[in-house]
Amino acid sequence: xxxxxxxxxxxxxxxxxxxxxxxxxxxxxxxxxxxxxxxxxxxxxxxxxxxxxxxxxxxxxxxxxxxxxxxxxxxxxxxxxxxxxxxxxxxxxxxxxxxxxxxxxxxxxxxxxxxxxxxxxxxxxxxxxxxxxxxxxxxxxxxxxxxxxxxxxxxxxxxxxxxxxxxxxxxxxxxxxxxxxxxxxxxxxxxxxxxxxxxxxxxxxxxxxxxxxxxxxxxxxxxxxxxxxxxxxxxxxxxxxxxxxxxxxxxxxxxxxxxxxxxxxxxxxxxxxxxxxxxxxxxxxxxxxxxxxxx
Amino acid sequence: xxxxxxxxxxxxxxxxxxxxxxxxxxxxxxxxxxxxxxxxxxxxxxxxxxxxxxxxxxxxxxxxxxxxxxxxxxxxxxxxxxxxxxxxxxxxxxxxxxxxxxxxxxxxxxxxxxxxxxxxxxxxxxxxxxxxxxxxxxxxxxxxxxxxxxxxxxxxxxxxxxxxxxxxxxxxxxxxxxxxxxxxxxxxxxxxxxxxxxxxxxxxxxxxxxxxxxxxxxxxxxxxxxxxxxxxxxxxxxxxxxxxxxxxxxxxxxxxxxxxxxxxxxxxxxxxxxxxxxxxxxxxxxxxxxxxxxxxxxxxxxxxxxxxxxxxxxxxxxxxxxxxxxxxx
Amino acid sequence: xxxxxxxxxxxxxxxxxxxxxxxxxxxxxxxxxxxxxxxxxxxxxxxxxxxxxxxxxxxxxxxxxxxxxxxxxxxxxxxxxxxxxxxxxxxxxxxxxxxxxxxxxxxxxxxxxxxxxxxxxxxxxxxxxxxxxxxxxxxxxxxxxxxxxxxxxxxxxxxxxxxxxxxxxxxxxxxxxxxxxxxxxxxxxxxxxxxxxxxxxxxxxxxxxxxxxxxxxxxxxxxxxxxxxxxxxxxxxxxxxxxxxxxxxxxxxxxxxxxxxxxxxxxxxxxxxxxxxxxxxxxxxxxxxxxxxxxxxxxxxxxxxxxxxxxxxxxxxxxxxxxxx
Numbered sequence: 030x031x032x033x034x035x036x037x038x039x040x041x042x043x044x045x046x047x048x049x050x051x052x053x054x055x056x057x058x059x060x061x062x063x064x065x066x067x068x069x070x071x072x073x074x075x076x077x078x079x080x081x082x083x084x085x086x087x088x089x090x091x092x093x094x095x096x097x098x099x100x101x102x103x104x105x106x107x108x109x110x111x112x113x114x115x116x117x118x119x120x121x122x123x124x125x126x127x128x129x130x131x132x133x134x135x136x137x138x139x140x141x142x143x144x145x146x147x148x149x150x151x152x153x154x155x156x157x158x159x160x161x162x163x164x165x166x167x168x169x170x171x172x173x174x175x176x177x178x179x180x181x182x183x184x185x186x187x188x189x190x191x192x193x194x195x196x197x198x199x200x201x202x203x204x205x206x207x208x209x210x211x212x213x214x215x216x217x218x219x220x221x222x223x224x225x226x227x228x229x230x231x232x233x234x235x236x237x238x239x240x241x242x243x244x245x246x247x248x249x250x251x252x253x254x255x256x257x258x259x260x261x262x263x264x265x266x267x268x269x270x271x272x273x274x275x276x277x278x279x280x281x282x283x284x285x286x287x288x289x290x291x292x293x294x295x296x297x298x299x300x301x302x303x304x305x306x307x308x309x310x311x312x313x314x315x316x317x318x319x320x321x322x323x324x
Numbered sequence: 325x326x327x328x329x330x331x332x333x334x335x336x337x338x339x340x341x342x343x344x345x346x347x348x349x350x351x352x353x354x355x356x357x358x359x360x361x362x363x364x365x366x367x368x369x370x371x372x373x374x375x376x377x378x379x380x381x382x383x384x385x386x387x388x389x390x391x392x393x394x395x396x397x398x399x400x401x402x403x404x405x406x407x408x409x410x411x412x413x414x415x416x417x418x419x420x421x422x423x424x425x426x427x428x429x430x431x432x433x434x435x436x437x438x439x440x441x442x443x444x445x446x447x448x449x450x451x452x453x454x455x456x457x458x459x460x461x462x463x464x465x466x467x468x469x470x471x472x473x474x475x476x477x478x479x480x481x482x483x484x485x486x487x488x489x490x491x492x493x494x495x496x497x498x499x500x501x502x503x504x505x506x507x508x509x510x511x512x513x514x515x516x517x518x519x520x521x522x523x524x525x526x527x528x529x530x531x532x533x534x535x536x537x538x539x540x541x542x543x544x545x546x547x548x549x550x551x552x553x554x555x556x557x558x559x560x561x562x563x564x565x566x567x568x569x570x571x572x573x574x575x576x577x578x579x580x581x582x583x584x585x586x587x588x589x590x591x592x593x594x595x596x597x598x599x600x601x602x603x604x605x606x607x608x609x610x611x612x613x614x615x616x617x618x619x620x621x622x623x624x625x626x627x628x629x630x631x632x633x634x635x636x637x638x639x640x641x642x643x644x645x646x647x648x649x650x651x652x653x
Numbered sequence: 654x655x656x657x658x659x660x661x662x663x664x665x666x667x668x669x670x671x672x673x674x675x676x677x678x679x680x681x682x683x684x685x686x687x688x689x690x691x692x693x694x695x696x697x698x699x700x701x702x703x704x705x706x707x708x709x710x711x712x713x714x715x716x717x718x719x720x721x722x723x724x725x726x727x728x729x730x731x732x733x734x735x736x737x738x739x740x741x742x743x744x745x746x747x748x749x750x751x752x753x754x755x756x757x758x759x760x761x762x763x764x765x766x767x768x769x770x771x772x773x774x775x776x777x778x779x780x781x782x783x784x785x786x787x788x789x790x791x792x793x794x795x796x797x798x799x800x801x802x803x804x805x806x807x808x809x810x811x812x813x814x815x816x817x818x819x820x821x822x823x824x825x826x827x828x829x830x831x832x833x834x835x836x837x838x839x840x841x842x843x844x845x846x847x848x849x850x851x852x853x854x855x856x857x858x859x860x861x862x863x864x865x866x867x868x869x870x871x872x873x874x875x876x877x878x879x880x881x882x883x884x885x886x887x888x889x890x891x892x893x894x895x896x897x898x899x900x901x902x903x904x905x906x907x908x909x910x911x912x913x914x915x916x917x918x919x920x921x922x923x924x925x926x927x928x929x930x931x932x933x934x935x936x937x938x939x940x941x942x943x944x945x946x947x948x949x950x951x952x953x954x955x956x957x958x959x960x961x962x963x964x965x966x967x968x969x970x971x972x973x974x975x976x977x978x
Contacts, residue, residue, distance in 0.1 A: 038797040048341050216751035220815070223709060223730050225738040225768045238755035366834035367805070473926070487926055488697075517696035518861055519923040522905035526922075544834055547907025574909060588839035589909050590864040592891065592916045597868050600840030604804065 053314040062310025069304050073122040085112040086120040088272045099292050106292035108282065114293065117274035118300045124275050125304065128190055128259045129252040135194035137248065140201025141240070145232045147202065148209025160206065166199040175262060184267040186275075193258055197251070204247060208240045242319040249312035253305035260301050276301050326398045328506060328538050329355040329378065334392035336373055336382070338608075345608035347373050349562035349616065350392070350632070355506070355538050362549035362570065363542045364585075365559030368605045371542050374559075375508050379419060380409050396506075414444070418499040422511040424491035428483040434494050435479030438463040441498045466497045469534075471527040489520035493527075500531060507532075508540045513548060525551055546589055550574055555643070558582045561606050561616040567635070568644030578638055578646040580621050615649070623650055658823060658855050659708070660684040663717035666703050673931040677703040679879035680717070682957075685823075685872075690849065690856040692870030692887075694863060694902070698930045699876040701859045702746075705825045708857070709743045721823070739769050742816040746828040748808035752800035758785075758811055759796045765818040784814040788844060806837035810844070817848065825857045830865075842869060863902055867891055875899050878930055878938040881957070885964035895966040897921050897943045921945075937969065945970060 054060050077083045081102075091111030099106045105114035147159040166174070178192035212218060213236075221231050260277030262268040269275025271282075276297045283294030336348035348370050355361050365371045376382045378394055380401060394401040396416070401409060421427050429437060442459050454462075460479070467475040470493040483491055492512060499507055512528075513521040529552055532539055543549050549556055549570070556573055558566040558581065566579040577583045587598040603620035606612050612619050618628040627649050635645040636652050666678040678700040685691040695701040706712050708719055710730030718727040726737060745751040752761055762781045766772060772780050782792035788810040800808055809829055816824055826845070830838035846869065849856060858870060866873050866887065873890045875883045875898065883896040894900050900921040908914040925942035928934055934941050940950040949969050957967045 033793065037793065041797055051341050216745045216747060217753040219711065220743075220745070220751055221764065223711070223738060223743065224765045224819070225730075225735050226764060230764075234756070234760075235753055239753070241755075366836060489926065517927060518863075519696060519901055519905045520927070521907075522923040525907075545907060546835070546909045550909055551907055575911075585836060586909060588836045590839075590842075590862070590868045591909065592864050592867055592903075592906065592913045594867050594888075594891070597842050597846075597865075598839050599843045600838075601836045604807075 049318045052320070053318040056314060056317060058310050059314025059317065062307045062314065065303060065307035066311050069122055069307065070126065072119050073126050076116075076119045076123060080113075080116040080119050082113040082116045083120075085116045086274055096286075096290055096293075098290075099296075105296040106290075108279075108293050109286065109290075114279070114296055117279060118276070118297055121274040121276040121279060121297065121300065122304065124186060124269050124273070125256045125259060125301075128186070128193070129255045131190045132194045132197055132255045133248060133251060135190075136197035137201050137244070140198035141205050141237070141244065143198070144202040144205030145209055145236060145240075148206040149213060149228075149232060149236070151210060151213065159202070163199040163202045163206075166196060167203070169196070171196050172258060172261060175258060176265075176267065179262060179267040184270065186269050186273075189259060189262055189268045192262075193255060197255065200247070200251070201244065204243055205237075205240050208243065209236050212236055212239055246312050246315045246319065249308050249315055253308035253312075256301065256304060256308075325357070327354045327356045327395075328359070328397060329353070329540075330393075330395040331374070331378070332393045332395070334374070334377060334394065335390045336370075336377060336387060337390050338387050340386065343609050346611055347562050347608055348377070348392075349611070351559075351562065352564055352635070353557060355540060357505075358536045358538055359555065360532060360539045360541070360553045362553035362556035363540060363559060364544065364546055364549050364556060365542075366544050366585075366605070368561075369559045370562045371559055372510060375419065375510055375540070375542065378508070379413060379417060415502065416505045418502050418504040418507055420492070420495050420499050420507070420509040420512045422514055424488065424495045424515075425483060427495050428491060430483055433480055433482055434486070435460070435463060438466070438479070438494070438498060438501065442501045462501070463497075466501050467493070469500070469527075469531055470496050471523065472497075487520075488516050489524060492516060492524060496524075496528065496531070500535060500537075504537050506540065507537045508542070510542045511544070512541075514543070514545070521548070528552065546574070546586065558585070561611065562608070563616060563632070563647065564635075565617065565647045566645065569641065572639070572641060572644050576639070576644075578644070578651060579617075579648050580623055580650075581617050615647075625649060656687055657684040658687045658722060659857070660720040661704070661708070661717070662720070664704065664707065664714050664719060665716040666700075666707055666712055667715045670931070675930045676879045676933055677930055678707065678714075679933075681876070681879070681881055682717075683874055683881065683884060685855060685857055687822075687855055688849075688853060689871040690858055690869055692866035692873045693857060693859045693876065694861060694866060694873060695876035696861055696902075696927055698878055698927055700879040700930070701876050702827060704876075705743065705827050705857065705859050709741060709825055710738075735769065739765075739819040740821050741823045741825065742819065742821040743825040743827060744809070744812050744816050744829045746831060748805045748812060748832065751812050752808055754799060754801050757797045757799050761800075761811065762815055762818055765815060769819050771819060780818075784818055787817065787848070788814045790814075804837075805833050806841060809833065809841055813841070813845070813848075817852070820852075821854070823855045823857070825859070827859045828861070831860065831862070838865075864906055875902070878928065878933055880938065881965075881967060882939070883964075883966050883968075889961070889964050891916075893961075893964070894918060895960060895964070895971060896968050897945050897970075898939050901942070 072079060089112055093111065094107055095109055095111040097103055097107045103113050103115065105118060108114055143159050147156045150156050174196045175192040178195065179188055182188040218231060218235055221235050259268055260280065263275040263277025264281045266281070269278050271278060279297035280294050283297060286293050331351055331353040334348050334351040338345040338347055351370070351374055363371050373382070377389060378401065389402060396412060439459050442462055443454065463479060464475045467478060472478055472490060472493045478486070478490065486494070513524055516524065525548060541549060541552055553570050555567065556570045557564050558579065560581050566573065566582050573582070577586050584601045588600055590597050601620050606616055614629045614631050615633055618624050621628065633647045633649050635647050637645050638651045661684065662682050664678055664681045668675040668677060681704060693701045693704065703712065707714055710728065710733055713729045714727045718725055720726065721737070721741065726733065730738065759781050762784055763777055766777050766780060781796065785792040785795055790807060790810055795803070800811070830841055833841070842865070848854060860866065870887050872884070872886050874881055875896065877898050883899050894903060900918040901923050904917050904919065904921055905923050906917060908917065921944055928938070928941065936951040936953055937955055940946050943950065947969055955967050955969045957965050958971050959965050960971050
């Protein structure tokens with residue numbers, strides 16, 4: 030009997046997944062975004078194996094081949110010290126994606142938990158404390174805050190990640206807070222309380238699953254923003270340091286050589302645009318997937 | 325004489341991910357001039373879909389009308405141009421829905437909303453422009469007719485400040501201000517307290533007697549329908565299963581579903597509560613073949629699974645018809 | 654002779670709001686006997702839901718107390734002993750929001766079993782299946798379904814199964830079938846009555862539907878604007894209603910047959926609006942709508958009086974008979 034129930038449960042899981050995919054794929058742009066998304070991840074992971082000049086991603090110089098325009102041997106051309114820009118862009122994706130993953134892994138759980146607690150314990154001091162701290166962080170423009178922090182510490186990728194995480198968690202806190210306060214008085218939460226369930230259970234098993242839809246959608250859109258912020262910081266020199274290939278750093282270097290050697294700035298910039306666009310499209314698709322259909 | 329509204333073999337399908345929901349399976353209905361008709365059916369039987377089809381407000385991407393005609397005074401609504409349908413809705417048809425709070429705009433006062441309805445209704449078009457004073461006087465008059473206490477003060481209130489019964493009275497006034505020929509009321513009193521419901525029904529009765537529109541009253545409450553209608557349809561799973569004069573049908577229900585339904589209603593006589601009807605409403609993706617009620621019927625015969633029954637007349641009156649093979653001559 | 658399992662003594666619950674003090678429950682006393690179904694009937698603003706929520710522990714009484722099996726339970730649920738949470742359970746009115754849409758039925762039914770450690774981990778699945786069978790829902794079909802894909806009636810049956818999971822002795826039913834179709838209601842009520850017999854349960858059934866109470870309750874309590882206006886055993890109540898509000902309620906019932914129609918009192922028809930509990934009229938709260946109003950009604954609030962055995966009324970028309978505080 031148990032085995033049959035398990036089989037039924039799995040087939041139901043599969044059915045709801047394919048229904049979710051159907052809703053996601055109704056917009057062809059979302060599917061495009063997903064394809065680009067997976068391509069970028071694949072490229073970043075397998076960078077050393079798929080790029081033509083993996084050694085160019087580090088300290089490498091070849092002044093005989095410097096400042097070459099895009100060609101068949103160098104798809105995106107070379108930079109001022111002779112490194113292949115295409116290779117460096119793909120390696121640059123690595124930093125961007127690591128940034129996105131680390132920042133969101135730090136910001137999301139902390140923001141979610143704080144939001145749950147603040148939303149559940151309304152009108153107690155803990156809510157006030159948490160939400161006012163959140164307000165403070167949200168009041169400062171994100172870039173300025175990250176800038177300030179990075180300047181205080183030494184500029185490198187690690188510190189950049191810490192700085193951005195610190196200013197990212199309040200958004201999740203607020204999002205989860207608003208969902209939690211609206212669900213707080215729903216009968217199913219009441220019922221769990223009346224039964225005597227622990228607070229941990231109520232927050233994590235009853236309320237949190239209902240927050241996941243907006244949180245996941247926000248997460249995909251955020252990944253794009255985080256990469257932008259990272260690139261902005263690198264652009265002003267506060268992120269990935271040369272000779273490592275950060276996308277923002279590359280745009281900064283290339284900007285000095287506009288408009289004559291345009292390929293040095295344009296391709297890294299386009300790379301940033303494409304990855305952000307793909308995240309946005311996937312986020313749109315996720316939103317469609319979570320939308321409740323009414324008949 | 326042409327009936328006011330005649331629905332013939334209406335079939336409506338809804339497209340969803342898993343396939344197509346065959347919601348309305350050949351609905352037939354006739355409403356005459358100045359006639360009070362009831363439609364009884366439980367959740368999911370298709371009554372709201374039917375009204376929406378008549379008003380032509382079905383969301384047509386997922387829904388589609390795959391067959392049938394809806395004749396208003398002999399003209400098929402389904403073949404009309406949007407402009408014609410709009411003018412029908414303006415001057416001839418109006419509707420009252422279940423949740424008055426959702427039907428009224430929360431950011432405009434009652435007076436403002438009534439003003440709009442009266443000003444733009446077809447009745448007043450072509451005539452000279454009604455002045456604000458006249459419109460206001462007419463609003464107060466129509467509110468008074470619904471039994472609203474203190475009509476003049478109500479005009480400056482917002483919907484949220486009124487009780488449920490008063491809001492519903494405002495909706496009724498709006499519906500009647502357009503001097504409709506066909507008033508469709510979809511569960512108008514379901515959300516109201518029982519004593520308020522009694523008042524509203526009484527006032528609706530009086531209003532209908534005075535202005536003589538045709539009225540289609542939809543409810544899952546048999547008692548409410550019995551009070552207000554002359555003729556009643558019983559609907560199940562996208563089909564009309566029984567129709568007759570209200571008195572006849574309630575005194576002598578014929579269809580097994582109608583019988584079971586009447587038995588399920590708890591009565592003041594204290595005769596106990598039935599066990600309900602076994603099974604559940606059909607899945608519209610794969611509805612039962614033949615008569616859609618057959619999986620739940622205690623009187624099932626072989627033919628019930630094969631063919632869908634047409635209306636058979638029963639008893640002495642021509643007007644009492646049942647869609648059940650038990651009554652085939 | 655069955656004893657009283659729940660006693661409510663002079664219970665008051667007031668809410669302070671910006672518009673004023675809402676006297677949701679204003680000095681209510683009644684008791685429920687073991688094994689019976691006590692019907693609590695009223696319209697909006699009557700306070701019936703507030704009483705239910707106070708008994709179950711969502712609110713704490715402003716004044717007065719409630720006793721369960723002799724124990725004082727006038728506390729909010731977070732301060733109640735766990736054993737009490739097992740004994741008194743509630744089924745809410747809205748099936749849509751009482752089940753978490755993001756959990757499946759097995760998880761929903763397991764929660765009370767886990768919290769109260771009713772059975773071991775390995776037995777839990779079996780027990781969930783038993784509960785589903787008890788409410789006539791085949792476990793194979795329903796175990797892993799989400800509440801979003803089942804109908805209102807089935808949701809309520811799951812809610813009932815959940816309430817019974819902890820083997821309670823007292824179940825509060827807050828308008829469990831008001832949102833459901835009449836044939837589904839019949840099924841659920843029949844089920845509830847069967848379960849009551851099999852498991853020796855006591856019900857406090859809250860509703861606005863008097864016809865339902867006629868067929869289900871052993872005693873009926875009528876509430877209006879926070880106060881009880883009449884109490885009586887069911888048969889006596891329907892044969893001999895005293896209070897004008899009761900008569901108004903009875904005459905408002907939409908009857909489905911002439912037989913029923915003839916049972917309704919004719920002398921009081923519905924009029925006026927239900928006042929808001931923030932603006933309770935002085936004297937007898939019903940006097941503004943009462944067709945049998947006397948001078949004293951607008952000045953003095955009547956007290957509860959026993960007119961015939963076990964049949965109590967709070968109305969100036971009945972100032973004879975034994976006076977009860």
